[in-house]
Amino acid sequence: MSVYYTSLDHFVLLPVLLLALFGCATLLFDFWVFPEAHQRKYLLIFLGLGEAFAGWAYWRQGAALAINGGEISAFHGAVVVDHFALFFHWIFLITTLVVGLISYRYLEVRDEHHGEYYGILMLAQCGMFFLASGNDLVTIFVGLETMAVSFYVLVGFLRAEQRSNEAALKYLLLGGLSSGFLAYGFSILYGIAGSTLLNDISKAVASRGHSDTILFLAIATTTVGLLFKIAAAPFHMWAPDVYEGAPTTITAFLAVGSKAASFALLMRVFASTLGSARSTWEPLLIAAAVLSMTIGNLAAITQTNTKRLLAYSSVNHAGYVLLGVIAGNNTGYKGVLIYLLVYTFMNLGAFLVLTSLTRKGLAGEDINDLRGLMKKSPGHALWMLIFLLSLAGIPPTAGFFGKYFIFLSLIETGHYVLAVLGCLYAAVAIYYYMRMVKAMFIETEEEETPALSTSFGTQVALVVTGVMTLVIGVYPEPFVRLAQQSFQR
Amino acid sequence: MLHPITTEHYLVLSAALLLIGTVGILLRRNAVVVMMSLELILNAVNINLVAFGKHLQQLNGQVFAIFIITVAVAEAAVGLGILIAVFRNKETVLVDEIDLLKW
Incomplete structure (x- = not known):
């Protein structure tokens, strides 16, 4: 008889338990204790406390890993914490905190300020935890759906708004649909391995031949499901619509948190579990990466809605990160992790500025709404310039190092064509980012608009994301070391 | 003469359900029917899991199937909630009339 819920299990699960506890507490307190509108700010304290406690738990896990090395495995191997998972946990924590900080003002402006918003944010983060830490098909699938269902609610949070x-x-x-495909792939992987643990599946896949039809079916359906989640072409159709319709704060959460979580899962599934079947999935990922860069860039050129433009740009970025997975060597995986870390800060920052543009009676989502921002609010315009330069990958901003390691790994592994394509598309991307810069710095406002909606929270978040974007760009060494350490077992 | 039903039969059935569900999602106009197609896909997965579980003489597959049923219910509950919100604002559930967002 095996033992359930040991102290080790508790140690591994503690952060997500705390997050779920504070998330549910937010829902209850919103209903019973703080029903008045002006009391909503107390709920933000719950979010802060939940994240602080979770951060403390992650810190302890990190300390334990530093002493013992390797990984801590709990629940008979179903949940693991290693440096790789911990790296992503910190990304999710930062993302949720920043999104929480910028949401308060935004939701007030949109007249949809409800307490459950903060609770669902934390519950979505719980789902992300299991995407990075899950090592069992059931755990991963339930985590994925926890995240996805929370996001469905959050995307439709502006109930009176038809687009939302x-x-x-x-x-x-x-x-x-994508979850269904992913689950179908998982069910076949279970059938092949006779176990839902990724470690067992890895062994079973390695022992099968390369031209195995049933394995190909499993890999193909899993790939379709995962490409959907990271919004890579040709499964990106949902991204522009959802990014545009969702509340801007949730668009940021979706573009950063959901994407990073799905990439964590993608790396665990492809790089370690299906690593021996690389010849089967590599062509699929190459096709997706090339298509993502092509469609993302070309469609972004014609966009006039800034959220839609950043949606296509995020399709493009998904293509770049996939290139790192395709290269598949040390540098490649390091590049993927750095890219995702950098992407977190620069994309959150860009969406943060867009959030501030939303004022009472003004959606502020058109590219023309950026006009004259330099005159109106030089701080916002200059930070936005840094985020856009970083998204375009221009040094000395952080975005450059994200792309640098990806291209380096492609050249090391002999994928010269992909490297050249990536560089060419990076040049195309500069065009549409600079369109936004031109609107901010050169064009002038046609009519007077109210001042930008900011608060202390958004200011703090803006400075943190901006400074991090610059620091990683100027002094990347500690972050590179962190990423290097994160995927070596 | 009747052949016994083997695991292969279940797998073919589940592949057919997956196909029917996908076609339903892509082609049907009514959002409620689209959600039913979604359930069809998840049930294809369930059949797969239970068939494999029986084939391998394990309980894992059935436990996984129960989790998938739970998840499907949560998704349907949220989905119908969203659909009601859409219907309140637009008075339609036909997906080709819900077309504010496009380039």
Whole structure:
């Protein structure tokens, strides 16, 4: 008889338990203790406390890993914490905190300020925990759906807004389809291995031949499901619509948190579990990466809505990160982790500035709404310039190092064509980012608009994301070391 | 003469359900029917899991199937909630009339 819920299990699960506890407490307190609108700010304290406690638990896990090395495995191997998972946990924590900070003002402006928002944010983060830490198909699938269902609610949070409703419906239908495909792939992997543990599946896959039809079916359906979640072409159709319709704060959460979580899962599934079947999935990922860069860049050129533009740009970025997975050597995986870390800060920052543009009675989502921002609010315009330069990958900003390691790994592994394509598309991308810069710095406002909506929280978040974007760009060494350490077992 | 039903039969059934569900999601106009197609896909997965579980003489597959049923219910509950929100604002559940977002 095996033992359930040991102290080790508790140690590994503690952060997510705390997050779920504070998330549910937020829902209850919103209902019973703080029903008045002006009391909502107390709920933000719950979010802060939940993240602080979770951070403390992650810190302890990190300390334990530093002493013992390797990984801590709990629940008979179903949940593991290693440096790789911990790296992503910190990304999720930062993302949720920043999104929480910028949401308060935004939701007030949109007249949809409800306490459950902060609770669902934390519950979505719980789902992300299991995407990075899950080592068992059941755990991973339930974690994925916890995250996805929370996101369906959050995307449709502006209930009176038709576009938000529509975005939520589209996300639900297409997200459900992709989850279904992923689950189908998982079911076949279970059939092949006779176990739901990724370690056993890895062994079973290694022992099968390369031209195995049933294995190919499993890999193909799993790939479709995962590409959907990271919004890579040709499964990106949902992204522009959902990004545009969702509340801007949730668009940021979706573009950063959901994408990083899905990449954590993708790396665990492809790089370690299906590593021996590389010849089967590599062509699929190459096709997806090239298509993502092509479609993402070309479609972004013609966009006039900034959220839609950043949606296509995020499709493009998904293509770049996939290139790192395709290269598949040390530098490649290091590049993927650095890219995702950098992407977290620069994309959160860009969306943060867009959030501030939303004022009472003004959506502020058109590219023309950026006009004259330099005159109106030089601080916002200059930080936005840094984020856009970073997204375009221009040194000395952080985005450059993200791309640098990806291209380096492609050249090391002999994928010269992909490296050249990536560089060319990076040049194309500069065009549409600079369109936004031109609107901010050169063009002038046609009519007077109210001042930007900011608060102390958004200011703090703006400075943190901006400074991090610059620091990683100027002094990348500690972050490179962190990424290096994160995937070596 | 009737052949016994083997694991292969279940797998073919589940592949067919996956196909029917996918086609339903892509082609049907009514959002409620699209959600039913979604359930069809998840049930294809369940059949797969239970068939493999029986084939391998394990309980894992069935436990996984129960989790998938739970998840499907949560998704359907949220989905119907969203659909009601859409219907309140637009008075339609036909997906081709819900077309505010496009380039």
